[in-house]
Amino acid sequence: MRADWSIYISFIGAGLVMLLPRNAKNLIRWTALLTGVASLTVALIGYFAYNAWIKASNAGLWDVINIPWITALGSNYHLAVDGINYPLVVLNGFVCVTGILFSWNIEERVKEFFAFFLTLIGAVYGVFMAMDLFLLFVFYELAIIPKYFIIAIWGSTRKEYGAMKLVLYSFVGSALVFIGVLAAYFAAGLGTFDILELAKHPIAGHIQVWVFPLIFVGFGVLAGMWPFHTWAPTGHVAAPTAASMLLAGVVMKLGAYGCLRAAMLLFPTGFEHWRWVIAWLAVIAIVYGAAVALVQKDFKFIIGYSSVSHMGFVLLGLATLNVTGMSGAILQMFSHGVVASLLFAVVGRMIYDRTHTRQLAELGGLRKALPFAFWTFLIGGTASMGLPGFSGFVAEIQVLIGAFQMSPWLAAGAAASIAITAAYILLALHKVFFAEEEHAGAAPAHGHEVGAGDSRWNLPGITCPEVVAAVILMALLVIVGLYPSIMLDMIKANVELFPGVMQ
């Protein structure tokens, strides 16, 4: 089964869901879940086949399909996979499956929800696999619209504002990309949009210098690049759980992936010109995101800003342009995708859907009420802090080493944030899951009788879909953390082929 079937399966699934009667909610959920599992299976089979292949031979691109599409533009329907995009394809599959599981409790307009959700998933698969600039752009823009409806219809807290902001940021970003792509196309004069062809013949340096920032910033907007990150916290907070997972877990990676595949690959001179600016902006994002997360009162905003901080590591790693840093950046994309999905699931699904509040001051003592949520957050949180044994550690340490090779100051700035990350995660952990004594102390004033070991919360238990999904994500963190070569080998082998990369 070719890897591109992940795309088609998702779109077919979206179509099937549309055809089902709107009251057959369980049927719709199961159809969506099966679609997600099928597309993930296709992706995983291909992943391991590629992994075996890469050990046997040299790394490189696996062409999936390459047929003429719009010959007037020189645009081909060209999809391919390699060690850089396969981890992200697999990540998308996992976030899709777990996202559907965490959305099992959606009761309102189930059919439309899963149709939009699967359309988004299919488009994201397409962006990751596209090897034609025009095709990539088509999938990229296709991914924008479903997000609006998912957030605006099923979201919470200022959902219409958050959704519109997210969509307009993305669209403005893609407008910048559009201008850059057109300029690059004509400057190259090859009459093709094929990324590999364009990469072989870089355009004149003085044009690269202004085209590169257009494309990099255009994609960077979606990657949460400082100072264009402001859509991220509001968007994440407004979104329903599955969409927050998808936004932070996958969609932000679309941006970073576009920066890598379109901007950095095609404009080496431009990249060299702007590399230091990007690196410092990334460090600012890392520290700023972490620092702002520290003072948030809304639990979901903490995770939202932590995403900005962690995506800073990705951009920093990319900017190092050495094998260690870039491999770390790509692994960080995967790792943060899983961590962010897990944390948003805890906040949005396990806690908010039950308590209907996310204010740290109102939460507290959930450890006894929702022990599973506690353990999940503990594992996700420690992975987020970058503790050894989890994938985040492997990724971030490599980015830091890479950054150190570029400049010790960059590494120092980024490393400082790790302490802040530990602080906000532990603070949140304390306020949400412990801090019972304070509340218990205050409770009698309200006339509550709080006995020892008793909780003021009376919440429904964690359901089976949530447990399954959380276990899948946690397992991924641990597997990649303990056995990173399962992913890192293929990433490294392909990063070494990246033009101009330093050892």
Place this chain on the structure above:
Amino acid sequence: MNYLTVFRALGPEVMLLVTAFVALTCDLILQHHRDIPHRMRVAGLITVVGLLGTILVLTQQTPAVLLGGTLVVNALTVIFKLVVIALTVLTVIISIDYPIGRHVGEYFATLLFGAIGMLLLISAEELITIFVALELTSLSLYILTAFHKGALKSQEAAVKYFMFGAISSAFLLFGMSYLYGVTGATNLNEIAAAIQTTGSTPLLVVALLFILVGFGFKVAVVPFHLWAPDAYEGAPTPVTAFIATGSKVASFFVLTKFVLISFGGMQGTAFWCHLTPGWTMLLAFMAVASMVLGNLAAIVQHNVKRLLAYSSIAHAGYIFVGLLAASVTGTTAVFFYVIVYALTNLGAFGVVAALSEKVGGDELEHFDGMAKRAPFLSLLMLIFVLSLAGVPPLGGFFGKFYLFMAAVERDSVNFGLLWLVIIGIAMSAVSLYYYLILLKHMYVHKARNEERLKTPAYLNAALAVAAAGVVYLGLNPQPLLTLLTNLVERM
């Protein structure tokens, strides 16, 4: 040249004329005692059958040049006539359930007269014929605009439309008379030859200016757009659809011929660092004004038809960007975009026509929660609106991409037209905002009344065909593009 050849070359127009009279007579004589819905269905059926017959006649046509180059029939005109006929069919279908009053036969006959004018306009390559065809179209549309007999808004819109239209016709005629005076010819090709020898003279500049003003009114670009929002809002919605699509297709086609052929010698340039007088420069100013003003004004609209009116002003601006590239790619892009735009807009107005009468109005609030009340038509509206916004994989996206690409291609060394593209793309981003506002009302807001709306199956099917066309042209634009490119190269 005998009259039989002319008659055969004008087969489609004659066919429509016959259909119009059949529809009119049938309704007057045979149906007079029946109730209006029945009369609408019968007259609509006759019209659709006549239009389908016209399509058959059209496909049998052979290339011809008639009456010394006054009328031309070739593959390109056939394609555009097919587009106009298709738009008329859709207009008729969305009209059948629309309450236009008791003048059923007159309505369909006038609609067909308008369509005949558009077909003639597409074929015409001579000043007087162009003017007569344009007037035939316009006068039919003025009458149709006023068809909401009881509604004051409709009357006001018709008067406004008529006044502006009459003045624009005067401008056009004035410009044409100068053009004739200077060049001594009325045929577009002969005018082109004359201009090549004389070069640009002050009188020719006046002629060019006046003709552009005249067409500027017809295609509703800023600053000649003032009639559009009122006319669009006041007219019966199927008529709005027809004004916004059919008449624009024909007007853009003839305008393209005018500027590219006749005024080929007065092109000028619109490059950002090198503006020289000529029609490209004038079009560039109008394009910028339309894209900026159309999109910004659309943001504050509360009425769906007004919103679409401003959006269509903005779209005329995008089309001008392709037109002023004055290249094969640019002209192909213009034709492709005009076709996609017409199909999309007709679909959008069709959905509005189908739903607004059932919910009691066409304000944004009336469309609240439509996704629940009419899920199928809402889905179609989603496709149409997103295509207008330029979201892939829909036709509007590719059309816009190709337009802007043609503009950049024109001067790919210094990127002379990139400034227009940048404005266009920035304004596209703005446009997404108001298109999403419309979709937000339909998909996000809760309906006050959750009752399901039933629409006739033929209406749903016709609009679904339009939506399928929009999706197809986005996924696989190459066939149409190849066809148009070949024909434009021969132009």
